[in-house]
Structure formats: structure tokens, C-alpha cells
Amino acid sequence: MNFCVEVIIVPALLLFGTLVTLVPLFILRYCCDHNRTRVRTPQHYHSSSHRQTERHHHHHQHHTNHHHSHRTKHQNHRSHLQGIDAPPGINPLEHEELPMSVTQVRQNVRPTMAAAPQRSTESHHEAFSQVAVLPQTFSIHPNDTVNFYRARMDNKNVVLRVLKETASSSEKQKFLGFASFVSGLGPHPFIPSLLGVMSAQSPLVMVVEELQQRDLLGFLWRCRQPSCDMTEKRIFTMAAQVASALDYLHSQNCIHGNVGARSVLVSGDMTAKLWGFGPAYRRRTQGSSTGEDTVIKKWQAPEVLAMRPITKSSDVWSFGILIYEMVTLGDPPFAQVMSSELLxxxxxxxxxxxxxxxxxxxYSIIRSCCHFNAKSRLSTSELIRMLKAGESSANGRTAIRVTEPFKFEKYLREAGFAEAYNYAVL
Structure with missing residues (x-):
């Protein structure tokens, strides 16, 4: 009888002891797992766009497990940058992802921010206000994939170059490639500033400083009215600014290939800045260096008309044509000659x-730029010296006046354009 009791009691005690030991272990294990889950939760809370941002940071070896600690780490050295995101290779706020939506005409529009992390210590640079469609005149190369908007960002006027959401993948690649190309040129006082690129999701957006007077060609046409004055001195000043930008581009081994009043933007204080980099970008990506643009023949040098490679001297020829446009307040060159007969x-x-x-x-400068022999033309450095020397003695009091009224259809015909387009200089 005693033996039977021992057989029953001993296993029961062993089972009870095992349970007493295992239950606390299971409780401790559960608590630890729960605490670790709570610590990891913020990493999975952010939106998909934030996760993409973290992948970019990991690629650049700046990623940490906590997003806010990363922002604190880089806040000081990025304080001088503009408040707009950009893909790698484009400087401003290099990986801040910022989706944005804009409408045709709408005031006080702000970018959409889905599940964005809180930034209690930072100002909200991302907000655009007073977004409105940018009026356009005509275009030599219409671009149906891009819309233009005027907006305010960080208390300054900007132009938004927005790729339509229906754009194909190749068009998106070209859009971002052009932005990267412009960014790679580097900053210059007489080239419009690229403030950033929004590439997190559609629509893709380039943000460029706005120059209030817009393109020089339209400005010259407006100067035919009494309310706008263009003097000889101002021509020297603005031409020297464009020549400085052109000289800088040539130092970067970049041939512009599209110099003309249509490719120059004018600020509110009459500063001229060279833009119109589309042909230069196409040559860089497609490799063609011969006369690829038959629409602007009247601005092209003889060697380009003859389908020989474009050179820096070809830009100087076109610069001479630019001065001609300025002194005539927007007349086309060789008005009485057909484009097909110009060579x-x-x-x-x-x-x-x-x-x-x-x-x-x-006129002496125009002739020095427009020598038929490319080797006889001025260099950009010589051109800058001549323009600055002429500026000091130029007439800054008497406005240039053109008696003949401007007629748009006549201009299109004499410039060699087959038809009018909606033209966006950006």
C-alpha cells in the first residue's frame, strides 16, 4: 500500500515542480517579446513614401533605426538648403520626399503629406502658396508633357515645371535627366537657379526661381510701348551677363546651341539669365553635334547650317544675333531671306x-561675333571685355524706339517659323 502511494505522489510532485518552473519562464518570455514589439512599432508606422526615404538613406549609409534621430543629425549642415526635395545628385534637401498635387488655377495650394512624421522643431518649407497656371506665349518646340505654374515658396516666387501624370516612363526619365543635367552645370549668377526636384511620386516637379519679366523676347516686344525703356547701356549690361553665363558653360565643356532672346530670362531688376538648355541636354544624351534644329536656322552659324559639328564659336555667332534682337527690340535676323536660302x-x-x-x-560687336570664318570670331572672354568696356561709355538716358508696330504673324514668317506654338522658355 505504501509503495502505491509513493508511485502516485512522486510523479505528481515532479509534474507540479515542472509547471512551477515553466510558467514564470513563459511569463517572462511573453513580457520581453511584448516590449520589443512596442520598441519596433515606430519603424513600421511611417507611410510607404517614408520607407522609400529610409531605403535611400541606407544606400548613402546615413540610415539609423530611428527617423527623428536621423533628422536631428543632419539638421545643422542642411540648414542652408532650400526647402524642397531632390533625388541623389541634386542638392536641396537631398532625400526629403514630398508628394504634390496642383490644379489648373487654385490659390493657397499645399502639397499632400500622407502620414508624414511630425517636425515640431522645423519650419514647413514644403508649402507652396498662390499656385496658378503660368501664362505662355508661343513655343518653337511645344512640349505637351509639361505644364508650368507660378507659386510662392519660402517667401519667394518660383516656377513649377510639372510633368503630366500621364507621362510615360521614358518621358519621366527624360524629365529627371534634364533636371540632373541642369543641376550638374552648377550655380552661376546669370543662370536661373534650380531650387529642387520633387521625385517621390507623380507628378514630377522641377522648382526654378521665377524671373518676373520672363523671356527677353517678350520683354523686347513690350519695350516697343512707352511704358518700357531699353537703352544702349542696358543692352551692354544684359549682354555682358549672358556672355558671362555662356563663358561659364564653355568652361564646363557645355555648348549651349540655342542662344537667342527666347532663351534668356529677365528678372525684376533687369538681370538677364541664360536658359533654354534643351538642345544642350539632347546633345549630351543623344550624342548628335550637327545642326539638329532646323526651326531656329536664322540663329545658327554657317557651319551648323552646313551640318558640321557645333562648336563654342557657333554659340558666339548666335550671341551676335542676340544683340541684333536686342537693338531692334525683337526683330528676327535676316528677315528678308528664306531659311532654306540662308546658307x-x-x-x-x-x-x-x-x-x-x-x-x-x-554693331562692331555683332560683326565680330558673326564672322563667316569661325576662327575669326571673338572668344567669350574677349566678348565680355568688349561689352564691359562699352558699357562704361554707353548711352543710358535715351530709350531705343522702333516706329513700326509689332505684328506677331509677320514675326513668325520672317523668323522662319512655320506656325505659332505655345512657347515655354523653361
């Missing part, structure tokens, strides 16, 4: 005639 016209030794509104000093 033969130049080969016969003909050249631009001196306009009545052009001083001898400015």
Missing part, C-alpha cells in the same frame, strides 16, 4: 545690316 546668302559674303537703332560700338 547660300552667307556664302556669298552677305551679313547682317546695321539697324537704324544700333550704335557703331554695338
Amino acid at each position: 547660300q546668302h552667307l556664302q556669298r559674303g552677305s551679313h547682317l545690316k546695321r539697324p537704324d537703332t544700333c550704335s557703331n560700338s554695338l
